[in-house]
Amino acid sequence: MATNVQSFFWSLAWPMFPITIVTIMGFSLKVVALLTIAAIGSALVTQYFIAKFIDNINRIPLIFLNKIMLSGIPLMYAFFDSFPLFIGIEIYSGFLGSIQNSILTSYTLDVVPESHRAEYISILNGFNGAIYFAGALTGGYLLSLFIDFFPLKLALIFSYIIVFSGRFISSFLFRGLKEVGGGRNRGALSILFKPRQPGSPSGAPINPR
16 A cells, blocks of 8 residues: 555656656756666665665665655655756765665565465555556646646746645654564664664563563
């Protein structure tokens, strides 16, 4: 549910991204290629090391933090106005995308029934595809509505703010996830989500001797 809600708000921005890059920024196909290389390169460089890191921590805080950080990308598209800044967006999104790919794949494989993994993954992907379609269609109509009342640049800013708000708020749905698989609670981020227990003011768990 959390993934689908976020996917809807994220896919709202899909019609907006190319309009920003081509119409507002006026980037050529060569520049678009460089932006793509920056994003893919960032993901490739970091994904292996991130995957090794997340095997040793509680994944839930990192999932939550990753979602919060990803929600800022629409605001960057709304207000950034130069090629170096857009390169920064792509490096940033590639890095966060590598975290998301590693951690959500790992978590999903741990929570679905082992004997039905392929079935569950296909169902999840099917739902995601429907949500992406609905979100992109809604985003296009939303932008068209704003364009009827505002200049294109301002219409995009208002649309991106809606995308950011929805994605940021829906990030908190991921705090309700529970870690599974065991052995992943040694990281510094884990302390953010340790349950408080009576007699333990700091919130640290009390381990019986």
